[in-house]
Amino acid sequence: MxxxxxxxxxxxxxxxxxxxxxxxxxxxxxxxxxxxxxxxxxxxxxxxxxxxxxxxxxxxxxxxxxxxxxxxxxxxxxxxxxxxxxxxxxxxxxxxxxxxxxxxxxxxxxxxxxxxxxxAPDTFLGGALQQARELIDDGRIGRPTSGTAHVMGRGMEHWHPNPDFFFKKGGGPMLDLGPYYITALVHLLGPVRRVTAISGAARQERIITSQPRAGERVRVETPTTIHAIMQFASDAIVTIGASWDVFAHGHHNIELYGTEGSLFLPDPNWFDGALALTDQSGEREAVPAWDHPLGVPNWQRPSGPDLANHRAAGLADMARAIVEGRSARCDIALATHVVDIMTAILHAGDTGEMVTLTTTCERPAALRPEDARALLKQN
Ligand SMILES: NC(=O)c1ccc[n+]([C@@H]2O[C@H](COP(=O)([O-])OP(=O)(O)OC[C@H]3O[C@@H](n4cnc5c(N)ncnc54)[C@H](O)[C@@H]3O)[C@@H](O)[C@H]2O)c1
Missing domain, CATH: 3.40.50.720 (NAD(P)-binding Rossmann-like Domain)
Structure with missing residues (x-):
C-alpha cells in the first residue's frame, strides 16, 4: 500500500x-x-x-x-x-x-x-467496543430500547498543564468527552433523531492545581454539568450525564438495555475494558474479551494496570479508505452528526427546547479482528 x-x-x-x-x-x-x-x-x-x-x-x-x-x-x-x-x-x-x-x-x-x-475519536474501533457491536448485531440483548451513559469527574485543572481551553467555548465535558460516548453510541445504535437537556455550572471560576501554573484562575464560559436525553432513529432512548463538577459517583460508563437483556460497557475513552451481559434472567455475566488486536493493553499509566491505547487506528483506516475508495470509519458524516448531537444538547440546555436534528449518518462499518490486523504493521 x-x-x-x-x-x-x-x-x-x-x-x-x-x-x-x-x-x-x-x-x-x-x-x-x-x-x-x-x-x-x-x-x-x-x-x-x-x-x-x-x-x-x-x-x-x-x-x-x-x-x-x-x-x-x-x-x-x-x-x-x-x-x-x-x-x-x-x-x-x-x-x-x-x-x-x-x-x-x-x-x-x-x-x-x-x-x-x-x-477522532477512533476509540470505538477498539477491541471492547467492537465486541459490544458484535454482541448487539448478533441480537444478544434483542432490540436495544434504552440506556444510560455517564462521564463525570472533578475536571481537568488538576492534571493538564494548560487547562484553560477545557472551560472555554468549545470545551466543557459535553464537547470534550461527549465525543467518545456519543460516537460509541451512534456506532452501536445508529443515528439520533432528537435531544433535550438541562445544564449548569457548579463554579464560575476554576483554580489550576497542576504545574506549572498552580494557583492561576480560569473563568468558566461553558456548562460543566449537562444531563441530556437522546432519542435514536431506532426509537432507543439514552440518558447521558456529563459533568466536571463531580468528585465521585457509582454509575457505569455505558449501559444498554434491550428486549432480551442488558449490556454493560467500559470507558469509551480507551480501546479495551470489561464487558458484561445479562439475558432476561437478569443474571450478570462477564464477557471474556475476544482476540482483537486493538484490545491489547499497550499503554502504561502512572498507577494501575496497562490499558489499550491504539489512537491512530482511525488515521490508518482513513489512509486505507483513500486507497480503496471507500468511506473511512471515522469519516466526516459520522463526525458531523456527532457535532450536531452535542451542539443540539448544549442548545437544549441553554433554552430548554427539544431539538430535532437535521443531520444523520450510517453506522460506520464494524472493524473485525482481521480488519484491524490489516491496519497494523506486520512484524
Ligand atoms: N490531552 C489529551 O489527553 C487529549 C486526548 C485526546 C484528545 N485531545 C484533543 O487534542 C487537542 C489538543 O489537545 P492537547 O491536550 O494536546 O492541547 P495542548 O494545549 O496541550 O496543545 C495544543 C497545541 O496546539 C498549538 N496551537 C494552537 N493553535 C494553533 C494553530 N492555530 N496553529 C498551530 N498550532 C496551534 C498550541 O501552541 C499547543 O502547542 C484538543 O482538541 C483535545 O480535545 C487531547
Missing part, C-alpha cells in the same frame, strides 16, 4: 501519543511537525526525530498528504480549513468543529476539492 506522508499541526500534550502510536500502523510516516509555538514543535521533533517547521512550511510540503490537527478546539475549524486549502486531507482531534455550520462548511470544501476529512 502507498505510504502516506503525515504532518502534525499542534505539538502539545496529545501529540506525544500520536507520535508514539503512528509508527505501529501500516502506510503512515510522520514527516513534519508544526506549532504556532516553534519551541513546542522543536521539542517534539527532537524527541521523535521528525523535522520541525512553521505551519506554512508544513502546508507547502509536497510529501505531506494528511495533516493531523492537534490544535485546541477553538482553532480546529480555521486550521482544518487552511489544511484543505493547501490541498491536503485532514484528520482532526475532537471536536473537529464547534458548530454544525463549521462542520458543514468543512464537508463542502472537502467534497469540492476531492479531499477527505476524518475526526
Amino acid at each position: 502507498k505510504t502516506f506522508g503525515i504532518g502534525i499541526m499542534g505539538c502539545g500534550n496529545i501529540s506525544e501519543t500520536y507520535l508514539t502510536l503512528i509508527p505501529r500502523f501500516a502506510g503512515l510516516e510522520v514527516r513534519a511537525l508544526a506549532d504556532l509555538n516553534p519551541e513546542a514543535a522543536r521539542q517534539r521533533g527532537e524527541a521523535f526525530g521528525v523535522a520541525p517547521m512553521s505551519p506554512e512550511e508544513m502546508l507547502g510540503r509536497e510529501d505531506v498528504d494528511i495533516v493531523i490537527n492537534l490544535t485546541v478546539p477553538d482553532a480546529h475549524f480555521a486550521v482544518s480549513s487552511a489544511i484543505l486549502a493547501a490541498g491536503k486531507h485532514v484528520y482532526s482531534e475532537k471536536p473537529f468543529a464547534l458548530t454544525l455550520e463549521q462542520a458543514e462548511t468543512l464537508r463542502s470544501i472537502a467534497t469540492e476539492r476531492g479531499l477527505v476529512v476524518c475526526s
Whole structure:
C-alpha cells in the first residue's frame, strides 16, 4: 500500500501519543511537525526525530498528504480549513468543529476539492467496543430500547498543564468527552433523531492545581454539568450525564438495555475494558474479551494496570479508505452528526427546547479482528 506522508499541526500534550502510536500502523510516516509555538514543535521533533517547521512550511510540503490537527478546539475549524486549502486531507482531534455550520462548511470544501476529512475519536474501533457491536448485531440483548451513559469527574485543572481551553467555548465535558460516548453510541445504535437537556455550572471560576501554573484562575464560559436525553432513529432512548463538577459517583460508563437483556460497557475513552451481559434472567455475566488486536493493553499509566491505547487506528483506516475508495470509519458524516448531537444538547440546555436534528449518518462499518490486523504493521 502507498505510504502516506503525515504532518502534525499542534505539538502539545496529545501529540506525544500520536507520535508514539503512528509508527505501529501500516502506510503512515510522520514527516513534519508544526506549532504556532516553534519551541513546542522543536521539542517534539527532537524527541521523535521528525523535522520541525512553521505551519506554512508544513502546508507547502509536497510529501505531506494528511495533516493531523492537534490544535485546541477553538482553532480546529480555521486550521482544518487552511489544511484543505493547501490541498491536503485532514484528520482532526475532537471536536473537529464547534458548530454544525463549521462542520458543514468543512464537508463542502472537502467534497469540492476531492479531499477527505476524518475526526477522532477512533476509540470505538477498539477491541471492547467492537465486541459490544458484535454482541448487539448478533441480537444478544434483542432490540436495544434504552440506556444510560455517564462521564463525570472533578475536571481537568488538576492534571493538564494548560487547562484553560477545557472551560472555554468549545470545551466543557459535553464537547470534550461527549465525543467518545456519543460516537460509541451512534456506532452501536445508529443515528439520533432528537435531544433535550438541562445544564449548569457548579463554579464560575476554576483554580489550576497542576504545574506549572498552580494557583492561576480560569473563568468558566461553558456548562460543566449537562444531563441530556437522546432519542435514536431506532426509537432507543439514552440518558447521558456529563459533568466536571463531580468528585465521585457509582454509575457505569455505558449501559444498554434491550428486549432480551442488558449490556454493560467500559470507558469509551480507551480501546479495551470489561464487558458484561445479562439475558432476561437478569443474571450478570462477564464477557471474556475476544482476540482483537486493538484490545491489547499497550499503554502504561502512572498507577494501575496497562490499558489499550491504539489512537491512530482511525488515521490508518482513513489512509486505507483513500486507497480503496471507500468511506473511512471515522469519516466526516459520522463526525458531523456527532457535532450536531452535542451542539443540539448544549442548545437544549441553554433554552430548554427539544431539538430535532437535521443531520444523520450510517453506522460506520464494524472493524473485525482481521480488519484491524490489516491496519497494523506486520512484524
Ligand atoms: N490531552 C489529551 O489527553 C487529549 C486526548 C485526546 C484528545 N485531545 C484533543 O487534542 C487537542 C489538543 O489537545 P492537547 O491536550 O494536546 O492541547 P495542548 O494545549 O496541550 O496543545 C495544543 C497545541 O496546539 C498549538 N496551537 C494552537 N493553535 C494553533 C494553530 N492555530 N496553529 C498551530 N498550532 C496551534 C498550541 O501552541 C499547543 O502547542 C484538543 O482538541 C483535545 O480535545 C487531547
